[in-house]
Amino acid sequence: MIKVIENTSKSHQIAKMLLEIGAIQLNIEKPFSWSSGWNSPIYCDNRLSLSFPAIRSYIKNLLAEQVKTNYPDVEAIAGVATAGIPQGALVADSLELPFLYVRSKPKGHGMENMIEGKITKNQKVVLVEDLVSTGGSSLKAAAALKQAEFDILGMAAIFTYGFDVAEQNFGNANIPLFCLSDYNTLIDEALSQNLISGEQVAFLKSWREDPSTWNN
Ligand SMILES: O=P(O)(O)OC[C@H]1O[C@H](OP(=O)(O)OP(=O)(O)O)[C@H](O)[C@@H]1O
Numbered sequence: 001m002i003k004v005i006e007n008t009s010k011s012h013q014i015a016k017m018l019l020e021i022g023a024i025q026l027n028i029e030k031p032f033s034w035s036s037g038w039n040s041p042i043y044c045d046n047r048l049s050l051s052f053p054a055i056r057s058y059i060k061n062l063l064a065e066q067v068k069t070n071y072p073d074v075e076a077i078a079g080v081a082t083a084g085i086p087q088g089a090l091v092a093d094s095l096e097l098p099f100l101y102v103r104s105k106p107k108g109h110g111m112e113n114m115i116e117g118k119i120t121k122n123q124k125v126v127l128v129e130d131l132v133s134t135g136g137s138s139l140k141a142a143a144a145l146k147q148a149e150f151d152i153l154g155m156a157a158i159f160t161y162g163f164d165v166a167e168q169n170f171g172n173a174n175i176p177l178f179c180l181s182d183y184n185t186l187i188d189e190a191l192s193q194n195l196i197s198g199e200q201v202a203f204l205k206s207w208r209e210d211p212s213t214w215n216n
């Protein structure tokens with residue numbers, strides 16, 4: 001189950017802030033390569049929000065609110081490497097909870113850990129991620145935590161593209177995900193600010209129907 005926060009003024013505010021700081025880039029001629037291996041005409045760089053204190057705090061507070069409201073039993077926060085690490089650490093600090101992070105693969109030297117941090121087995125963990133496309137990175141981190149015998153309550157993220165494949169992946173893993181904003185809200189916001197044309201909206205909507213085959 002993937003849900004975008006019900007307060008539309010807040011999800012619009014997040015989209016507005018991401019547009020304001022130039023976190024959203026469109027490029028049809030030179031597509032962006034995504035972590036899933038897909039090529040995409042759009043990229044949402046939530047990492048930039050970290051450099052803007054007011055926006056960083058707004059996101060932190062909304063993520064913390066989502067965690068507290070939807071997972072009242074939470075005992076620890078985990079960040080998905082790498083972009084989910086700072087977001088997760090900010091949330092953990094705000095909620096005064098322990099923090100850990102999950103690498104995309106075990107470190108090749110030193111302690112060779114995939115999970116970094118120290119919490120007790122069976123503790124109730126909420127994963128924080130900056131963005132979900134297919135959900136592959138998030139669910140890999142969740143699987144690693146489950147294997148290490150942590151109890152995953154669910155996830156929170158800043159942004160989701162709302163792809164069907166992500167809905168299926170989170171459903172199959174039985175992990176709920178709460179997001180602050182999404183692709184449709186972003187397009188509405190960009191259009192209302194005249195940042196994109198009606199023609200671009202039509203293209204972006206049709207791309208989203210079958211993103212795995214576009215330009216691949
Ligand atoms: O839902 P998915 O299809 O897995 O895609 C989303 C993932 O892609 C990005 O990370 P990226 O792999 O680019 O690495 P980074 O976090 O280290 O920047 C993003 O931060 C998510 O973790």
Ligand SMILES: O=C(O)c1cc(=O)[nH]c(=O)[nH]1
Nearest residue numbers: 034035036043044045133
């Ligand atoms: O899927 C990805 O890799 C991805 C997409 C996107 O818009 N932003 C991002 O940081 N990663």
